[in-house]
Amino acid sequence: MRVKYFAWVRERVGKAEETIEPPATVRTIEELIAWLSGRSEAYAYAFEKPKVIRAAIDHAHVKSDAAIAGAREIAFFPPMTGG
Amino acid sequence: MSCPVTIRIQEDDFDIAREIAVLTKSRTDIGAVVSFSGICRADDDSAKVAALTLEHYPGMAEEEIRRHADEAVSRWPLNGVTVIHRVGRFMPGQNIVLVLTASQHRQAAFQAAEFLMDYLKTSAPFWKKEESATGTGWVEAHARDDEAAARWTKS
Numbered sequence: 001m002r003v004k005y006f007a008w009v010r011e012r013v014g015k016a017e018e019t020i021e022p023p024a025t026v027r028t029i030e031e032l033i034a035w036l037s038g039r040s041e042a043y044a045y046a047f048e049k050p051k052v053i054r055a056a057i058d059h060a061h062v063k064s065d066a067a068i069a070g071a072r073e074i075a076f077f078p079p080m081t082g083g
Numbered sequence: 084m085s086c087p088v089t090i091r092i093q094e095d096d097f098d099i100a101r102e103i104a105v106l107t108k109s110r111t112d113i114g115a116v117v118s119f120s121g122i123c124r125a126d127d128d129s130a131k132v133a134a135l136t137l138e139h140y141p142g143m144a145e146e147e148i149r150r151h152a153d154e155a156v157s158r159w160p161l162n163g164v165t166v167i168h169r170v171g172r173f174m175p176g177q178n179i180v181l182v183l184t185a186s187q188h189r190q191a192a193f194q195a196a197e198f199l200m201d202y203l204k205t206s207a208p209f210w211k212k213e214e215s216a217t218g219t220g221w222v223e224a225h226a227r228d229d230e231a232a233a234r235w236t237k238s
Contacts, residue, residue, distance in 0.1 A: 004140070006138060006140055006208065006210060007138055007210035007212075007221055008221045056140070056143055056208070059140075059142055059143035059146050059147075060143075060146075061147075061206065075140060075143065075208075077140070077208060077210065078210065078221065078224070079205075079223075080204070080205060080206065080207060080208055080209055080210060080224065081204070081209065081210050081211045081221070081222045081223070081224050082137065082139070082144075082168065082180070082203060082204060082207050082208070082209025082210070082211070083121055083168075083179075083180055083200060083203040083204035083207070083209070
């Protein structure tokens with residue numbers, strides 16, 4: 001699946017997007033955040049406060065318990081500040 | 084009664100008079116147009132802002148605005164909606180966002196414009212980075228914006 005990062009999540013991770021293949025045991029957004037955090041210090045820093053992080057699956061906002069099965073594109077970003 | 088919905092995300096500036104003219108062209112059923120413009124402001128809570136950079140999530144940003152525009156059209160008797168959000172780097176005084184709502188009577192247009200702006204601030208994927216004399220940093224979301232958006236879901 002493709003993963004995208006925005007704003008300070010992107011800056012901390014050090015990339016705007018990538019393709020990942022998490023193990024089958026990673027089923028939800030919350031579990032994906034935990035799995036990503038274990039990849040390197042950069043990811044751990046980006047996701048150090050998982051409750052602050054917002055997520056979207058295929059362009060729709062989702063909660064942290066949302067299932068990631070079948071997702072084409074997952075995005076992680078801070079609370080929005082547009083307008 | 085048709086209600087055209089126009090949503091654009093662009094780097095270029097917009098011309099409010101032109102956008103209103105487009106929205107009302109050859110229509111005689113529109114009695115009210117409400118226009119909201121969001122402008123880059125120099126005086127924030129702490130330091131003077133020198134510039135703002137707006138980042139967005141292409142694709143989702145348009146879709147999220149469209150979802151809320153469609154909801155506004157279903158909640159109020161509207162005759163037209165235009166939402167333009169700019170991205171890029173802005174100096175104080177420059178336009179950032181435009182919301183236009185058209186209806187037969189003013190109440191629907193006022194309420195729909197407020198509804199759209201409240202949701203634009205809290206659920207459309209845009210982020211502001213601020214440059215000031217003290218440095219550069221991402222703008223933090225305000226609880227008051229979440230509260231403003233939440234009032235539309237109260238019964």
